[in-house]
Amino acid sequence: MVKSAVLGYPRVGVNRSAKKAIESYWAGNTSAEQLQETAKNIRKERWESIKNAGVDVVPSGDFTLYDHLLDHSFNFGVIPQRYVEQKLSPLDTYFAMGRGRQDRAKGIDVVASEMGKFFDSNYHIVKVDHSPSTEFSLKNNQQLNEYKEAKELGITTRPVLFGPITYLSLVRAGRDAPADFEPISLLDKLIPVYKQLLTELKEAGVEEVQIDEPILVLDKAEQQGDLFKKTYEALAPVAPKITITTAYGRVGKSIEFLKDLPIYALHLDLDREPKQLDEVLAALKPTKIAIELGVVSGRNIWKNDLKASKALADKAIAELGADKVTVSTSSSLLHTPISIKVETKLTPQQVSWLSFATEKCEEVATLAGALNGKESEAFEQNSKDIAARREFERTSDSAVRDRVTAITEEQLKRKSPFPARREAQKKHLNLPKFPTTTIGSFPQTKEIRVARSKFTKGELSKEDYEKAMEKEVGSVVEFQEKVGLDLLVHGEPERNDMVQYFGEQLNGFIFTQLGWVQSYGSRYVRPPIVVSDVSRPSPMTVRWSSYAQSLTKLPMKGMLTGPVTILNWSFPRADVTKEIQSKQLALALRDEVVDLANAGIKAIQVDEPAIREGLPLRKADWDNYLTWAVDSFRLSTSGVEDDIQVHSHFCYSDFGDIFPSIQRLDADVISIEASKADLKLLDVFKSYGYSNEIGPGVYDIHSPRVPSEQEIKDRIASMVKVLPADLMVVNPDCGLKTRGWKETEESLANLVAAAKWARETYA
Template sequence: MVKSAVLGFPRIGTGRAIKKAVESYWAGNSSAEQLAEAAKAVRKERWETIKNAGVDIIPSGDFTLYDHLLDHSYNFGVIPQRYVEQKLSGLDTYFAMGRGKQDREKGIDVVASEMGKFFDSNYHIVKVDHEPSTEFKLNFNQQLVEYEEAKALGIITRPVLFGPITYLSLVRKSRDAPADFEPLQLLDKLIPVYKELLSQLKDAGVEAVQIDEPILVLDKAEAYGAEYKKVYEALAPVAPKITITTAYGRVGKSLDYLKDLPISSLHLDLDREPKQLDAAIEAVKDTKLGLELGLISGRNIWKADLKAAKALAQKAVDVIGTDRVVVSTSSSLLHCPISLKVEKKLTAQQLSWLSFAEEKCEEVAALAGALNGKESALFEQNTNDISARREFERSSDPAVRERVAGITEQMLSRQSPFPTRREAQKKLKLPKFPTTTIGSFPQTKEIRQARAKFGKNELTQQEYEAAMEAEIKYAVDFQERIGLDLFVHGEPERNDMVQYFGEQLNGFIFTQLGWVQSYGSRYVRPPIVVSDVSRTAPMTVRWSAYAQSLTDKPMKGMLTGPVTILNWSFPRADISKEVQSKQLALALRDEVVDLANAGIQAIQVDEPAIREGLPLRKADWDNYLKWAVDSFRLSTSGVGDDTQVHSHFCYSDFGDIFPHIQRLDADVISIEASKADLKLLDVFKTYGYSNEIGPGVYDIHSPRVPSEQEIKDRIAAMAKVLPVDLLVINPDCGLKTRGWKETEESLSNLVAAARWARETFA
C-alpha cells in the first residue's frame, strides 16, 4: 500500500501559544517548568492534528522553542565559550545563543549567534560558531524524548533530525578559525555522536527515522559523494530505517551516488522540481530503495491539484510498486499557517483556493488513498475547486498587463550617474558619517492597542490618525533630541513591512490568523497574491509628509521593495514571479514619485529578500537576478537626481551576488553587518563599492545595548576597508521589535561614536 507522510509541522501552536509562552518566560513572568508544559501541549496538538487527518507517517523531533538548527547545535554540545562563561542555566544559555543576553547588574553581556536564511525561504536559522577544536557530545537526545512523548499518547512517529553533512554545511565558521578551515572537516568527529543518537532510537524500538539533507539540492553537494558514502555506511548498521529528505529543489547529479547508499528511502521535492521524477525512477528501479514523493507543497498555500499529483505518483507506482512509494509534503510545513478552520473573514470562494498545514495533511492522506483505489469525497471536491480556481486565473486587469508590456529600458535607469546625483543631493546637508536608522521604531503596546481598536471600529478614522500622528511626533522629537542626521517617521501605522502595502494594493487577500514563523518568537502573516497588482492611491505620503512638517532635518520615506513584497507574500502560481514583481514595481514607482513630489528628499526601498529569492542552482541565477534588479530599478528611477535613493539588506550572504547589488545603483545601501562580526567587509575588499554604504554597527535582534566603544571599534574596522566619505552610520535593521529604553541607549551610543569618527577621520 502507498503510505502518506508529513515532513514537519508548524511549531507555533494555535493562537501563537509558543510565542506567548516564550516571551512570558523571557519577561520573567513564568517559569521554565511552565514553558515546558506549554511546549508539551503544543507538541500533543500537532501530533493529534496530523494523525486525525489520516496521515500514516507522523514526524517528531522537529519542534523548537527558537530554531531547529540552534537546537541541533545545543543538543550536540556545541556551546561556544562566550556562553559557557556567563554561567547561565541550560535553557537561558540556549536562548542567549539565539538572541544574546545582557544583565548589567549580574555582569552578563553576550552577543547572539549569527542568523541566516534557510535556503530560499524567509525562515531564519541560528548559525553557531564552529572551529577546528570544536568537539561534539550528545547533550540531549531530543528525537528520543519526543518519540517517547508521542508514544505515550498512542501515536507512533518518525523522528526527524538534520543530516550531518547538511548540519555542518549550514553552521558558521568561527571568524577566528584558520582561512582553510571549513566545518565539514569536523565530519569524522560528528559521526560517532550521530551513531550514539540513532542507536538509542533503535534500542527504543523506533522503526524509521527522517534525516533531512536539503544541502543535496545545491550544486556543491554533487561533489560530496565520498562524504555521503562514509556517513551513511557508518550510520545504517546502528540506525532504524533511514529516509533521506531533499527538500527545496532538485537533486541533480547527486542522484548518482544517493541511489547506492544503504538507506531505506529517498525523498524528492516534486512540487518544486517534478521533472526529476523520471531520473529517480530509472535510478532506483533495480534497487530496493523506496521513493518518497514530495507532491504536496510545503512552501505555498494553494490547494494541490490532486488529480495531477496522482498521475505523477502513478508513474512511480507502475515501475517500483506500491510498497516502495510514499506520498508526502515537499518540505516541512513550518512555512505554512496552521489551519484554514480559524479564518472567518475569507470568502467561500477564497477558502476553496487555499490549503494550510492542517489541510495539506488531509491532501496527503487523500492522495495516498486515491493511489490505493479509495478516492475520498475530498479528492472529488479538490477537482472541482482546482477547476474553479483556473477559471478565476483567466481573468486579469488589462491596464496592468498593458503597463507591464510597456516597460522600456529607459525606465530602468536614473537620469544621471551617481557622482552627478551625489552633487545634487548635497542639499540634504548631511555631515560626514551621517547617522540614520533603517526605518521602524518600537511598536509599543499602545500602538498595537490603537491598531486593534481601529480594526474593531472602537476608534474612528480621525481618532486613529491622531494617535499615529502623536507617535510620529514622539519619534521625530526623539531623533531631534539624540542628534540623528537623517530622520524616519518610525512607521507606527504599519503592522508589517509587507502586509501594510499589500492591504493598500489591488490583487491581495489577507488572513486573520495565518501566522508563519520567521525566527524565534517573530511571526508574520504573509499576504496572498490572487490577481493582478496595482496601486489605487498613495500609501505612505500622508505619514512621511506629516513627519517632514515637524522638522527641518531631512525625512526619509520608507517603502518595501517589489522583490521583497513578492518573496514575503504567497505569490500566484499561474503566472511567473517576474510578471508579479514588475506589477509591484510599477505600483511602487508611482509611490516613489509621489513621495518626491511631496518634498521627501530621501526614499528607502528595502530589498532584504532579494538574496533570499535567489534560485538554489547557479544555472538558474541569471534570469532571476536580471528581473529582480530590473524590478528595483523600475521602482526607483522615476525621480530626479536630487532625490537620494536608499535600499536595505539583511541576514543573507550577499557575497555571491554583490556585483548585482552594485547594479541596483542605489545612492545609499545599508547592510546587516554587526551580527555577522563584520565579515561582509571581506566582500568590499574583493569588489569595492562606489556609492554610499552603511554596514550595520549593532545587532537589533538582541535586547543587549552596544557600548559606545563597541560601535567605535566597528566604525574603525569599516574605515580600513571603505572610503570614509562614503560611510553612513546605522543599526543592522529596523527597531520595531525593541523597547524605547534600549533604543535610546543604543542610538545615543551610535550618535556619539559617529561624532568621534568625524573628529578621528577628518
C-alpha cells in the same frame, strides 16, 4: 499500499501559544517549568492534528523553542565559551545563543550567534560558531525524548533530524577559526555522535527515521558523494530505516551517488521540481530504495491539484510498486499557517483556493487513499475547486498587464550616474560626514498595538486612530532630533508589517486573520496572498512621511518595501511567473516613489532584504532571476530626479556570489546587516571596488542588549579599514520594531556619539 507522510509542522501553537509563552518567560513572568509544559501541550496538538487528518507517518523531533539548527548545536554540546562564561541555566544559555543576553546588574553581556536564511525561505536559522577544536557529545537526545512523549499519547512517530552534512554546511566558522577552516572538516568527529543518537532511537523501537539533507539540492552536493557514502555507510548499520529528505529543489547529478547509499527511502521535492521524477525513478528502479514523493507544497498555500499529483504518483507506482511509494509534503510545513478553518473573513470562494498545514495533511492522506483505490468525496471536491480557481485565473487587469508589457530600458535608469547624483544630493540633504540614520521602524509599543487592534475591530474611528498614530510619529521625530540623528524616519507606527501593510493598500492581495508563519525565534508574520494582478489605487505612505517632514527641518526618509521582498514574503500566485508579479509591484512602487519626491521627501528607502534570499538554489537558474529582480528594483526607483537619494536595505545576505547584481541596483546608499557577520561582508565590497555609499550595521537589533559607545567606535574603526570613510553611513543592522524604547534610546545615543567621534577622528 501507498503510505502518506508529513515532513514537519508549524511550531507556533494555536493562537500563537508558543510565542506568548516564550516571551512571557523572557519577561520573567513564566517559569521554565511552565514554558516546558506549554511546549509539551503544543507538541501534543501538532501530533494529534496530523494523526487525525489520516496521515500514516507523523514527524517528531522537529519542534523547537527558538530554532531547530540551534537545537542541534546545543544538543551536541557545541556551546561557545562566551556563553559558558555567563554561568546561566541551560535554558537561558540556549536562548542567549539565539538572541544574546544583557543584565548589567549581574555582569551578563553576551552577543547572539549569527543568523542566516534557511535556503531560499524567509525562515532564519541560528549559526553557532564551530572551529577545529570543536568537540561533539550527545547532551540531549531530543529525537528520542519526543518519540517517547508521542508514544505515551498512543502515536507512533518518525523522528526528524538534520543530516550531518547539511548541519555542518549550515553552521558557522567561528571568530577564532583559521581563514581556511570549513565546518564540514569536522564530519569524522560528528558521525560517532549521530551513531549514538540513532542507536538509542533503534533500541527504543523506532522503525524509521527522517534525516533531512536539503543540502542535496545545491550544486556543491554533487561533489560530496564520498562524504555521503562514508556517512551513511557508518550510520545505516546502527540506525532505524533511514529516509533521506531533500527539499526546496532538485537533486540533479547527486542521484548518481544517492542510489548507492544504504538507505530505506529518498524523498524528492516534486512541488518545486516535478521534472526530476523520471530521472530519479530510472536510477532507483534497480535498487531496493523506496521513494517519497513531495507533491503537496510545504512552501505555498494553494490547494493541491490532487489529480495532477496522482498522475505523478501513478508513474512511480508503475516503476517501483505501491509498497515502495509514499506521498508527502514537499518540505516541512513550518512555512505555512496552521489551518484555514479559523479564517472567518475570507469568502467561501477564497477559502476554496487555499490549503494550510492541517489541510495539507488532509490532502496527503486523501491522495494516498485515492492511490490505494479509495477515491473519496474530498478527492472529487478537490477537482471542482481546482477547476474554479483555474477559471478565476483567466481573469486579468488588462491595464496592469499592458503597463508591464510597455516597460522600456529608459525606465530602468536614473537620469545621471552616481557621482553626479551624489553632488546633487549633498546640496539637497546637507548631511555631515558619517551621517546617522536608522533602517526605518521604531519600537511598536503596547499602545500602538492596542490602537491598531481597536481600529481593526471597529472600536476606534479612523480619525481617532490617525490622531494616535500622529502622536507616535511626533514622539519619534522629537526623539530623533533630541538624540542627534541626521536623516530621520517617521517610525512606521501605522504599519503592522513591512509587507502586509503594503499588500493591504494594493489591489490583488487577500489577507488572513490568523495565518501566522515563523520567521525566527518568537517572531511571526502573516504573509499576504497574491491572488490577481497587482496595482496601486492611491498613495500608500505619502500622508505619513509628509506629516513627519512637517514636524522637522531635518531631512525625512520615506520608507517602502521593495517589489522582490513584497513578493518573496507573500504567498505568490502559481499561475503566472514571479517576474510578472514583481514588475507589477515595481510599477505600483514607482508611482509611490515619485509621489513621495513630489511631496518634498528628499530620501527614499526601498528595502530589498529578500533579494538574495530569493536567489535560485542552482546556479544555472541565477541569471534569469537576477535580471528581473534587479530590473524590478530599478523600475521602482528610477523615476525621480538626481537630488533624491535612493536607499535600500539588505540583511543576512552573502553578497560575494552575486555582487555584480548588487552593483547594478545602483542605489545611492545601501545599508546591510554586518554586526553579527564580524564585518566579513565588507571585504566583498572592498574587493569589488564598490563606489556608492554604504551603511554597514554597527549593532545587532535582534538582540535586547545595548552596545556600548566604545563597541560602536571599534566597529566603525574596523569598517574604515575596509571602506572609504567619506562613503560610510552609520546605522543599526535593521529596523527597531521589535525592540523596547529604553534599549533603543540608549543604543542610538551611543551610535550618535560614536559617529561624532568618527567625524573628528577621520576628518
